[in-house]
Amino acid sequence: MPDIVQNPFAIEPGTVQRGLTRVRALSAGEVVADAAVPLLVWEYSYAPRYFFSPGHVRARLRPAGPGKPSRVLGRSELFDVVLGDRVLAGAAQRYPEAPVEGMRGSYTLTWSAMDTWLEEDEVIHFHARSPYVRVDTLHSSRHVRVVVRGEVVADSHRPVVLTETGLAPRYYLPRVDVRMDLLSPTDAVSYCPYKGTARFRALTVGGVRVPDVVWGYETPLREAAGVTGLVCFWPEKSADVEVYVDGERIGQP
Structure with missing residues (x-):
């Protein structure tokens, strides 16, 4: 008889799927990214991160050198988020060698660098929401x-x-x-x-x-x-x- 499963909803790190709800990231009232269908990427099993295609990023992104590599997603590239006269240093990342080809050109934003995250019109606190948590x-x-x-x-x-x-x-x-x-x-x-x-x-x-x-x-x-x-x-x-x-x-x- 197989063992009783303790947590059948643990997501495998490296899982990538398309979201089902609109997600926006804002800084000082300015929209940095807005996607009706963002990518959900699980670097760790407990919660996903939002990734945005270039067309969903409203701010200008300026290359800022290499970032910290990820065991799951590979090497990363940092970008400054430029909003007029304001610069959010290194607040965007890209993983050009990610195992899922569809996310290699997408960007993720540092959560704490944004002051407001919205799923549809509701504020999201702390980190991205998983569609599998009830x-x-x-x-x-x-x-x-x-x-x-x-x-x-x-x-x-x-x-x-x-x-x-x-x-x-x-x-x-x-x-x-x-x-x-x-x-x-x-x-x-x-x-x-x-x-x-x-x-x-x-x-x-x-x-x-x-x-x-x-x-x-x-x-x-x-x-x-x-x-x-x-x-x-x-x-x-x-x-x-x-x-x-x-x-x-x-x-x-």
């Missing part, structure tokens, strides 16, 4: 209990279970079921192109402070709207944080 939020009656150093800090029979392709389920709890007096905001923030912006909290029990072990989404993206205002514990971050679901401990470091 996010669901499900109301549940499972019993979720969080214990830290022997003290119960959360106890709920009404979690919302968030599932995301390739990742472990996460249990989001109503604040009325959580000892919010033990939590304090931190400066930590994370960005997800599927869920939105998460803000973190520290947990202090018995004089011991565990930073950034709780997070939540105040204004999540549409796919994660079901966890708006709820909080989630991160048991993999600290052995002190014990999360039990129906009596079974999950997510140990």
Whole structure:
């Protein structure tokens, strides 16, 4: 009998396919690239990169020398992105020896060099979105209990279970079921192109402070709207944080 597949949706590095939605990259309000059908290229399995044909690049590209080679895509060439008097140094790349011939003349843009990325008319956060990632939020009656150093800090029979392709389920709890007096905001923030912006909290029990072990989404993206205002514990971050679901401990470091 074959082994049970843990993640059947891992994309093989080097995979190239045409996208299905319009993607635009902007800098200071100027369109740098605009493609109804960009290329999606997986240099790594967790997320693709957008590649644009020369006709989809609105800015002038100026050769800027060799770039860092890719184990999957081969050698790279850097280009400055020129927008009038502004220059985004080395913000475009081309891989002229890529294994897929159709992408050799296309350009990818450094994500952080652009201030806005749009899929159709919705802002994309953090990195390109994969068409194979799905996010669901499900109301549940499972019993979720969080214990830290022997003290119960959360106890709920009404979690919302968030599932995301390739990742472990996460249990989001109503604040009325959580000892919010033990939590304090931190400066930590994370960005997800599927869920939105998460803000973190520290947990202090018995004089011991565990930073950034709780997070939540105040204004999540549409796919994660079901966890708006709820909080989630991160048991993999600290052995002190014990999360039990129906009596079974999950997510140990």
